[in-house]
Amino acid sequence: xxxxxxxxxxxxxxxxxxxxxxxxxxxxxxxxxxxxxxxxxxxxxxxxxxxxxxxxxxxxxxxxxxxxxxxxxxxxxxxxxxxxxxxxxxxxxxxxxxxxxxxxxxxxxxxxxxxxxxxxxxxxxxxxxxxxxxxxxxxxxxxxxxxxxxxxxxxxxxxxxxxxxxxxxxxxxxxxxxxxxxxxxxxxxxxxxxxxxxxxxxxxxxxxxxxxxxxxxxxxxxxxxxxxxxxxxxxxxxxxxxxxxxxxxxxxxxxxxxxxxxxxxxxxxxxxxxxxxxxxxxxxxxxxxxxxxxxxxxxxxxxxxxxxxxxxxxxxxxxxxxxxxxxxxxxxxxxxxxxxxxxxxxxxxxxxxxxxxxxxxxxxxxxxxxxxxxxxxxxxxxxxxxxxxxxxxxxxxxxxxxxxxxxxxxxxxxxxxxxx
Numbered sequence: 001x002x003x004x005x006x007x008x009x010x011x012x013x014x015x016x017x018x019x020x021x022x023x024x025x026x027x028x029x030x031x032x033x034x035x036x037x038x039x040x041x042x043x044x045x046x047x048x049x050x051x052x053x054x055x056x057x058x059x060x061x062x063x064x065x066x067x068x069x070x071x072x073x074x075x076x077x078x079x080x081x082x083x084x085x086x087x088x089x090x091x092x093x094x095x096x097x098x099x100x101x102x103x104x105x106x107x108x109x110x111x112x113x114x115x116x117x118x119x120x121x122x123x124x125x126x127x128x129x130x131x132x133x134x135x136x137x138x139x140x141x142x143x144x145x146x147x148x149x150x151x152x153x154x155x156x157x158x159x160x161x162x163x164x165x166x167x168x169x170x171x172x173x174x175x176x177x178x179x180x181x182x183x184x185x186x187x188x189x190x191x192x193x194x195x196x197x198x199x200x201x202x203x204x205x206x207x208x209x210x211x212x213x214x215x216x217x218x219x220x221x222x223x224x225x226x227x228x229x230x231x232x233x234x235x236x237x238x239x240x241x242x243x244x245x246x247x248x249x250x251x252x253x254x255x256x257x258x259x260x261x262x263x264x265x266x267x268x269x270x271x272x273x274x275x276x277x278x279x280x281x282x283x284x285x286x287x288x289x290x291x292x293x294x295x296x297x298x299x300x301x302x303x304x305x306x307x308x309x310x311x312x313x314x315x316x317x318x319x320x321x322x323x324x325x326x327x328x329x330x331x332x333x334x335x336x337x338x339x340x341x342x343x344x345x346x347x348x349x350x351x352x353x354x355x356x357x358x359x360x361x362x363x364x365x366x367x368x369x370x371x372x373x374x375x376x377x378x379x380x381x382x383x384x385x386x387x388x389x390x391x392x393x394x395x396x397x398x399x400x401x402x403x404x405x406x407x408x409x410x411x412x413x414x415x416x417x418x419x420x
Contacts, residue, residue, distance in 0.1 A: 051275070054287035054317035056325055056352035063236035065360045066323070066352035067276040073209065074234040075174050077114070077122040078278050083175035085128040086164045092138035093184040097218050102179055103128035105218060106225040113226045116335045117269050118279040119305040124229065127173070132181070133163045139186030144215060146190040153195065157211060161201055170206040175232055177225070179214040191215045192224060194231040223262040235259050235273055236356030253363045254382030256331070256346060260361075261378045266340040270361065271301050271315035271329040272350055283311050288318040291420040295405075297412040298328060298345060302335035318417060320398045323353040326364075328402060330413045331386055341373040344386030345404050345413050347393055366393045 051068055058066030075081055085107075087099040103126070111124045135142075135156075142156045143149060160178050170176070180187050192215050200207035212228050231237075238260035239249045255264035257273065274280040286296050299312040306312075316328040328347050333340050347364045354360040365385045372384035387393055392403040401418040408414065 052282055052285070052287050053289045054285070054319045054325060055275075056319075056323055056350065059323065059353045061353055061355040061360070063231070063234055063356035063360075064352050065236065065272065065276070065350050065354070067272075071234050074232065076278060077118065077124075077233045079121075080123045080125055081175060082173050083124065083126045083177060084168060084170070084173040085126050085177040085179060086160070086168065087129065087132050087179050087181075088160055088163070089132040089134050089181045090137070090139035090184045090186070091134060092140070092186075093181060095132060095181045096183045099128060099130045099132060099179075102182070102218060103130065105216070105220050106177075110223075110225045110229065113223065113267075113336060114229070116302075117274070118277070121279050122277070126177070129164075129168065133160075133167070135159050135163060139181075139184035142186060144180070144186055144191045145188045148191055148193075153213075156213070157195065157201070161203060161208070165203050168204075170204045170208065175212070175229070176208060177212045177214055179216075182216060182218045187215050189215050189217050189221075192228065194228050221262055223258050223264075223267050226267070227258050227262040230259050230269070233277060235269070235276075236360050238359075238361050239357070240359060241357060248379060250379035250382070252359050253348070253361055254379035254385065255340070255373075255377050256348070256363055256382070256385070257361070263378050265373065265377060265383070266331060266337045268302050268331070268336040270327070270348065272317075272327050272348075272361070274301075275315060280314055283309075284313060285315045285317060286313050288316065288417050288419065293416055293418040295414065295416050296328075297408060297414050298330040299410075299412050300330045300332040300334065302332055302337050303411070312412070316415065316417060318398070318400050318419065320349075320400065323351055324398075325350050326395065326398050326400045328415060328417070332411075341376060342384050342386055344388045344391075345402065345415055346386045347395075347402050349395075349398065364393060364395055366391060 055068040056066045057068045058064045070076055085103055089095050107126045114122050114124050136159055143152045194210055194212050196210045200209045210232060216224060238253045238257055240252050250261055253260035255266045257270045258264060258267035275285055288294055296313055296316050299314055301314050318326040320326055326349055328345055331337055331346050332343050349362045351360050363382050363385050365382055366387040367384045370384055371380035374380050377383035387404045389404055389406055394401045399419055403416040405414040405416060
């Protein structure tokens with residue numbers, strides 16, 4: 001019997017519009033962020049793991065942001081990963097769109113997203129089976145919904161694999177997308193999730209440890225499958241889900257990183273996530289572990305890598321505790337971030353002991369008294385979080401000060417990091 005352990009994925013209201021962005025021009029305004037705590041935290045000594053002294057240790061938290069080692073339960077996104085896309089219809093509804101059109105809703109767009117984000121180091125190859133596989137029960141009998149009953153979800157997965165199994169050799173694939181007919185009356189688009197299995201499904205001599213269940217409208221939410229695939233790669237949800245189902249979901253990271261919102265204007269994964277996934281190497285990460293000040297040049301995160309190796313810094317990390325750090329990166333309106341309405345040096349806090357959905361990453365607002373991109377941003381208070389030239393940010397909670405000094409002719413951002 002299939003027993004889902006933890007469903008993770010898009011568990012949020014489906015709203016959001018993408019409009020033409022307006023770039024904010026950085027002024028020479030000195031800004032300051034003061035956290036609640038008033039005591040400067042001195043960094044304790046830490047053992048240096050494989051990623052150096054600033055690589056936080058991986059913890060037991062679900063989708064831990066620790067990156068001193070890789071969780072072998074997840075596929076490492078380096079090289080090629082093959083995925084099968086299976087299309088499911090129901091006896092109570094005749095599909096109105098073809099599997100080919102549904103596949104085109106997500107691919108090659110999702111593959112191109114990861115190709116850009118990984119600098120060509122990760123290739124997601126989807127193999128859509130362009131036919132309908134009919135489920136044995138009407139769509140309403142599965143009671144598909146966002147917070148799905150475990151037994152009913154198990155029945156859906158069991159039936160889906162059973163109807164496809166005679167036609168699919170699951171040994172050929174590392175990932176399975178189950179796409180339901182979006183027009184079937186019992187299909188709820190809010191139910192799209194990655195389902196992690198306590199006991200894997202065994203078929204064709206293969207073990208399926210997780211399945212992406214897709215219930216999207218046609219056309220679907222932008223970047224939704226890239227978000228779900230991020231969970232398959234051990235990335236956490238960065239949004240905040242209100243306990244009463246009301247309120248704002250995007251207070252932790254706003255538009256920054258699609259694991260916060262697939263609607264975000266700046267969907268590029270954080271540099272921290274690129275380091276975790278192996279798309280950034282230690283030579284592109286600068287670690288600040290000592291007291292005092294240091295100066296660094298940050299190259300825009302979205303820019304392609306130079307061929308033959310690229311030593312330019314994409315991430316500066318300040319280790320602040322046993323399971324915490326402050327990270328700096330430069331964001332620009334290119335690539336996956338072409339729609340962003342602000343540019344500059346983004347600063348955020350990372351905790352490796354905090355579970356997915358509980359705030360493992362928190363963007364520090366470089367302009368706490370202002371908003372930006374109304375009608376475009378998923379959370380305008382953080383849309384102008386990056387620092388521009390001449391601006392600074394102080395977090396007394398972390399004992400860190402960041403100052404942006406200027407730009408280089410090659411487009412880099414000069415930053416000074418002070419501790420203590």
